[in-house]
Ligand SMILES: NC(=O)C1=CN([C@@H]2O[C@H](COP(=O)(O)OP(=O)(O)OC[C@H]3O[C@@H](n4cnc5c(N)ncnc54)[C@H](O)[C@@H]3O)[C@@H](O)[C@H]2O)[C@H](O)CC1
């Protein structure tokens with residue numbers, strides 16, 4: 001499991017640790033680790049450190065100090081290092097160390113004219129590596145000048161590797177939010193512990209690969225703010241059938257999905273539930289989706305709603321999946337009321353969420369509830385513009401979890417799972433190719449089966465996101481996929497979890 005922390009947690013741990021150590025120890029540890037990793041990058045890019053070209057961007061705080069000390073170490077190994085000082089108050093000892101090791105300082109960025117641009121641009125373009133020590137966890141709000149001009153220049157002109165020190169400048173370390181410009185790194189070398197903002201888009205996208213340098217902070221950290229599951233976490237939670245299993249013990253999933261207009265959603269949701277290993281899937285829906293589900297999944301038990309037949313006729317289930325393609329009319333609303341009145345865990349998706357935005361009492365249930373909105377559905381549920389949600393995914397997923405008293409799986413470029421009292425989970429297995437119609441229906445079915453098998457909402461949502469992301473990668477292998485491919489990939493994915 002990867003764990004990540006918010007800035008105030010890092011600061012508190014740093015404070016506790018620093019009080020036990022001689023001054024400067026932590027920066028020495030950070031800069032040493034940073035220099036080692038940059039050395040590897042330079043060796044890869046230029047063949048060796050000696051003679052390679054390095055540009056150090058130094059801001060006015062300790063982030064700049066780390067970068068200058070690391071630059072000094074690399075200069076001592078023969079790298080040709082130039083520093084760009086973006087503040088009148090850069091770390092004095094760091095700058096002295098760099099100069100003593102033979103590093104140079106480029107013309108003054110702060111002079112107020114534009115004479116610095118050409119030499120800095122040339123240096124950045126020619127560099128094997130640019131080190132971003134402008135701002136780290138001390139950054140607040142959009143980057144100010146000259147930081148933003150420097151970052152834009154690096155983003156467009158850098159010819160070699162770009163390494164962010166601790167956090168890419170311009171990315172909020174706690175939330176991953178970016179206001180204005182932020183540095184696009186190939187590698188982020190972060191100190192002590194991962195920062196939450198490095199795991200969540202847009203920050204995660206700017207950070208590139210993340211390497212952690214241990215500076216001794218871990219014993220002083222409290223519970224993580226954000227976690228990401230790995231294979232072992234999912235393996236430990238997945239219920240595998242044993243000799244005692246029968247279809248009822250493995251869980252019965254009710255699926256209410258599809259409508260006259262949307263039949264495919266029902267087929268995909270039932271498929272997701274079956275392929276996740278449900279003991280039995282009971283499908284309830286209108287005639288058209290019923291016909292389709294019957295053709296595709298003879299394994300499902302089917303109840304055709306209407307003509308006096310209601311959700312009650314489905315009988316006992318261990319969980320409900322409701323929403324994909326079910327429609328948003330008054331008849332759908334009535335069905336949603338009936339389904340969500342059941343005293344079993346429920347996963348509400350798609351049209352189910354549009355109905356819940358109209359009638360929030362649908363989500364006020366005694367039994368546990370998972371909601372799986374994409375950004376547009378979340379915007380309707382919370383009544384905020386979708387751009388705000390995209391820019392601050394952690395914040396809005398947590399807000400919805402708190403407001404509705406449910407577990408929230410917010411889909412998108414980074415899928416996050418939020419539940420009150422638990423660290424927010426970030427899923428790292430997805431692929432952009434999953435952004436295509438119908439993949440969410442498969443996810444809903446998958447999650448419903450994990451709920452029916454007895455997993456908590458948090459665990460079911462987290463494992464479903466992980467498995468779904470992996471199925472996307474297997475199905476896509478770098479090429480476009482269609483939602484049905486996920487169903488084909490799921491057996492391989494489950495087998496790989498073991
Ligand atoms: N966490 C640890 O245990 C260690 C952290 N190290 C490094 O220290 C930085 C944090 O240093 P700090 O001096 O507190 O802050 P920063 O250098 O990140 O930034 C402060 C600096 O930047 C200016 N600033 C803030 N926001 C903006 C903005 N939007 N635009 C322009 N300028 C901005 C502010 O005015 C200050 O001048 C941490 O990230 C690590 O790299 C230690 O070295 C090891 C221990």
Ligand SMILES: [K+]
Nearest residue numbers: 132135167169
């Ligand atoms: K930085």
